[in-house]
Every structure is written in C-alpha cells, then in structure tokens.
Amino acid sequence: MRDILPEIEQWLAEGEEIALATVVRTAGSSPRPVGAKMAVTRSGRMAGSVSGGCVEGAVFEVALQVLESGRPQLVQYGISDEMAWDVGLSCGGVIDVFVEPLVRRG
Amino acid sequence: MSELFNALREAITREEAVAQATLVRGEPLGAKLLVYEDDRTLGSLGHPELDQAVAADARELLPKGEIETRTYRLKSGADVDVYIESFLPPRRLVVIGAVHIAIPLVAMAKELGYRTTVIDAREFFATRERFPHADELLVAWPDEALAQVPLGPQTDIVVLAHDEKFEDPALQVALRSRAGYIGAIGSRKTSEARAERLRQAGFSDEDIARIHGPIGIDIGARTPAEIAVSILAEIIAVRSGRDPRRAGSGLLPAKASAGND
CATH class of the missing domain: 3.40.50.720 (NAD(P)-binding Rossmann-like Domain)
Incomplete structure (x- = not known):
C-alpha cells in the first residue's frame, strides 16, 4: 500500500474514481506475494502490480466493473481458471485477487 | 471515500502501526475492521463475534508485520474468509x-x-x-x-x-x-x-x-x-x-x- 499511496493521493486530489486490487491468497509459485496491490482509475491510470504482468489486464477489466457496480469481487487466476485462458500465470501458480472500490462517485 | 480508508491513510502517514481486516468471502463482502496496537478498533466486519476473533488475530500478526487470509466460522455455521494486512512504520x-x-x-x-x-x-x-x-x-x-x-x-x-x-x-x-x-x-x-x-x-x-x-x-x-x-x-x-x-x-x-x- 505504501508504495502506491503517493499515486493514490495524487488521484484523490484530481477527483479520480479508484479501485484497489490486492493479492489475498497464493498457491504454488506466484510472481508477487500476498499483499501485492494495484490501483486503477476509471480513466485508465494504473499503479502497482499483482503479478509479473500476466493478469494485470484482466484485473483492470474487473476493476472497471467494480467501479461501475460498487460491489467488490474476489477473482482467481491460474492454470485451473478456464475463463482466464488468455491470462493464465505462466509460472503455474494460482492467485486470488480481491478487487474493491476505493472512491466512487454517486 | 470511506471513513475507514481515510483512517488507514492517516495511520500510515503518521507512521502508526495498524492492521486492516477485510471480509473477502462471505457477507457483507468488503466489510472492514481497523485494528490498532492498543485496544482501539474502527469499523466492523458485520458480525460482532467475528470482529472480536479477528481483532485478537490481527494483534498477533501486527508486530511481525504479517499478512494472511484466514477462514472463520460464524455462529450461523457459515464460513467466511478475512484478509488481514499489517501496516508497520517504514524501515x-x-x-x-x-x-x-x-x-x-x-x-x-x-x-x-x-x-x-x-x-x-x-x-x-x-x-x-x-x-x-x-x-x-x-x-x-x-x-x-x-x-x-x-x-x-x-x-x-x-x-x-x-x-x-x-x-x-x-x-x-x-x-x-x-x-x-x-x-x-x-x-x-x-x-x-x-x-x-x-x-x-x-x-x-x-x-x-x-x-x-x-x-x-x-x-x-x-x-x-x-x-x-x-x-x-x-x-x-x-x-x-x-x-x-x-x-x-x-x-x-x-x-x-x-x-x-
């Protein structure tokens, strides 16, 4: 959190809507540990990461849904996730990512 | 923006040790509890017995700076997952x-x-x-x-x-x-x-x-x-x-x- 807090503060000051994604569980080999975070704005800005770059695109899409609905989501990525065929972790691990709205309008 | 996120930002800025617990599986999904080193807590995970158990666990994890997702059984018999993250002052x-x-x-x-x-x-x-x-x-x-x-x-x-x-x-x-x-x-x-x-x-x-x-x-x-x-x-x-x-x-x-x- 501390590493992406400067960006979040900046976005808050600019009135951005922000979603936060956090790795809450890992199994097998994963590129980033539990606690790794990525913040996303509705306007498309990003800070931090939740993997080595393999699932950030998918998490970004979930973050936009979460900002739209206002409802958090727990999503799992890994080789066993058939829906994520194009975003599987190349290292063979499985990660659970919790995506929540931090700042929403309305 | 939530009052709890503000409190978390404040604690981090003041370099105060704090743990944040989030309900990541179960209801109310996304509910949060902040646990400070002393007896203070802020917010709720939506179940008083859960708040109590999580606060005790968070105070164990906090001094070590540890992060963990734990499963708890509610009075109703339902299992929920709570993600507990410790925030220590910077090294x-x-x-x-x-x-x-x-x-x-x-x-x-x-x-x-x-x-x-x-x-x-x-x-x-x-x-x-x-x-x-x-x-x-x-x-x-x-x-x-x-x-x-x-x-x-x-x-x-x-x-x-x-x-x-x-x-x-x-x-x-x-x-x-x-x-x-x-x-x-x-x-x-x-x-x-x-x-x-x-x-x-x-x-x-x-x-x-x-x-x-x-x-x-x-x-x-x-x-x-x-x-x-x-x-x-x-x-x-x-x-x-x-x-x-x-x-x-x-x-x-x-x-x-x-x-x-």
Missing part, C-alpha cells in the same frame, strides 16, 4: 559515513521503501548535493548522532566509515540497540581486527556476531552501485530470515521446488 536505514558507496546505497534504499539517515562528522561529505535522496543528513559524530535516531527492530545500520575513530563508537551504540541489521564495511582482516577491539571493549562473541562484515553478499560487486546492491541484497536476506551466505543461489531452488508441488 529506516542509517548509514554511518557519507562516502561514495553511501550515495547509490541511499538512492536504492529509498526505492525499497526505506527512510534513510546519513551520518558523518565531516560536513563536506554529508551534503544535500551528494545526497538528494536522504530523508535526513546529520553532520555529527556517529555515536552522538545515533542517539537522536530511533534504533528499534525496524532500523538497519550500515557502517561505511572506514576509520576506527568513526566506526568503533558507532558500532558500540549499534550493538546496544535492537537494530534489525548491523553491517560494517571492510575486508576479512579488518573485520577480525574490529571484532578484537570490540571484545576488548567488553562485547561478547554473541554481540559481535550480530555484525555482518565483510558486508554484503558475494555477487562480485566492484563499483559503488554494485556494492550497494550487494549490501541491500544482504539486508533483504536477513530481513526474510534467509542465510545471506546462501542467498546468491537461493532464488532458483526456491522457485523450482514451489513449481513442483
């Missing part, structure tokens, strides 16, 4: 000796999230121009300056002053503190001579063994920047409970075995 790197190596060391430590303090009695060494990244520059004798810096388990001390009259008093203060890491530059021969002087000053072999010297892991570092990488790699290894002498080869076997299970 502090104290560098004794504003020498050439200290410059990349401080810049890289900053990148690793450290608060940095550079100490040197020679004012033409400890200048803002040389150390634009340092959070604190103290022009003073090391042992006197160290008295002004919090030297708890979150602090790492690196002694680069290649001179007995700076190095010995600094190391004596360091050894009496609870600092998480103490390292001192110098060859094996220099390190042995230093150990002997500390022994004569009354420090035990156990005390002296806390000093990592020659400092850094062996990656064949030559330039100041490479030596800084070697020192920080050693600090990361010690912080993670690894043996720094083996850290050079630690990454690959760890990955391979994790991938096999």
Whole structure:
C-alpha cells in the first residue's frame, strides 16, 4: 500500500474514481506475494502490480466493473481458471485477487 | 471515500502501526475492521463475534508485520474468509559515513521503501548535493548522532566509515540497540581486527556476531552501485530470515521446488 499511496493521493486530489486490487491468497509459485496491490482509475491510470504482468489486464477489466457496480469481487487466476485462458500465470501458480472500490462517485 | 480508508491513510502517514481486516468471502463482502496496537478498533466486519476473533488475530500478526487470509466460522455455521494486512512504520536505514558507496546505497534504499539517515562528522561529505535522496543528513559524530535516531527492530545500520575513530563508537551504540541489521564495511582482516577491539571493549562473541562484515553478499560487486546492491541484497536476506551466505543461489531452488508441488 505504501508504495502506491503517493499515486493514490495524487488521484484523490484530481477527483479520480479508484479501485484497489490486492493479492489475498497464493498457491504454488506466484510472481508477487500476498499483499501485492494495484490501483486503477476509471480513466485508465494504473499503479502497482499483482503479478509479473500476466493478469494485470484482466484485473483492470474487473476493476472497471467494480467501479461501475460498487460491489467488490474476489477473482482467481491460474492454470485451473478456464475463463482466464488468455491470462493464465505462466509460472503455474494460482492467485486470488480481491478487487474493491476505493472512491466512487454517486 | 470511506471513513475507514481515510483512517488507514492517516495511520500510515503518521507512521502508526495498524492492521486492516477485510471480509473477502462471505457477507457483507468488503466489510472492514481497523485494528490498532492498543485496544482501539474502527469499523466492523458485520458480525460482532467475528470482529472480536479477528481483532485478537490481527494483534498477533501486527508486530511481525504479517499478512494472511484466514477462514472463520460464524455462529450461523457459515464460513467466511478475512484478509488481514499489517501496516508497520517504514524501515529506516542509517548509514554511518557519507562516502561514495553511501550515495547509490541511499538512492536504492529509498526505492525499497526505506527512510534513510546519513551520518558523518565531516560536513563536506554529508551534503544535500551528494545526497538528494536522504530523508535526513546529520553532520555529527556517529555515536552522538545515533542517539537522536530511533534504533528499534525496524532500523538497519550500515557502517561505511572506514576509520576506527568513526566506526568503533558507532558500532558500540549499534550493538546496544535492537537494530534489525548491523553491517560494517571492510575486508576479512579488518573485520577480525574490529571484532578484537570490540571484545576488548567488553562485547561478547554473541554481540559481535550480530555484525555482518565483510558486508554484503558475494555477487562480485566492484563499483559503488554494485556494492550497494550487494549490501541491500544482504539486508533483504536477513530481513526474510534467509542465510545471506546462501542467498546468491537461493532464488532458483526456491522457485523450482514451489513449481513442483
């Protein structure tokens, strides 16, 4: 959190809507540990990461849904996730990512 | 924006230790509880018995800076997952000796999230121009300056002053503190001579063994920047409970075995 807090503060000051994604569980080999975070704005800005770059695109899409609905989501990525065929972790691990709205309008 | 996120930002900014618990599976999904080191809590996970159990667990994880998702059974019989994250004040790197190596060391430590303090009695060494990244520059004798810096388990001390009259008093203060890491530059021969002087000053072999010297892991570092990488790699290894002498080869076997299970 501390590493992406400067960006979040900046976005808050600019009135951005922000979603936060956090790795809450890992199994097998994963590129980033539990606690790794990525913040996303509705306007498309990003800070931090939740993997080595393999699932950030998918998490970004979930973050936009979460900002739209206002409802958090727990999503799992890994080789066993058939829906994520194009975003599987190349290292063979499985990660659970919790995506929540931090700042929403309305 | 939620009141709890504001409280979390405030705690982080004030460098206060706090744990945040989030309900990540079950209802109310996304509910949060902040747990402070003292008896205070803020917010709720939506079930009083859950708040109580999670607060107790969070107070166990917080001093160690640990992060974990745990499963709890509610009175209703339903299982929920709670993600508990500890936020500790930032680590502090104290560098004794504003020498050439200290410059990349401080810049890289900053990148690793450290608060940095550079100490040197020679004012033409400890200048803002040389150390634009340092959070604190103290022009003073090391042992006197160290008295002004919090030297708890979150602090790492690196002694680069290649001179007995700076190095010995600094190391004596360091050894009496609870600092998480103490390292001192110098060859094996220099390190042995230093150990002997500390022994004569009354420090035990156990005390002296806390000093990592020659400092850094062996990656064949030559330039100041490479030596800084070697020192920080050693600090990361010690912080993670690894043996720094083996850290050079630690990454690959760890990955391979994790991938096999």
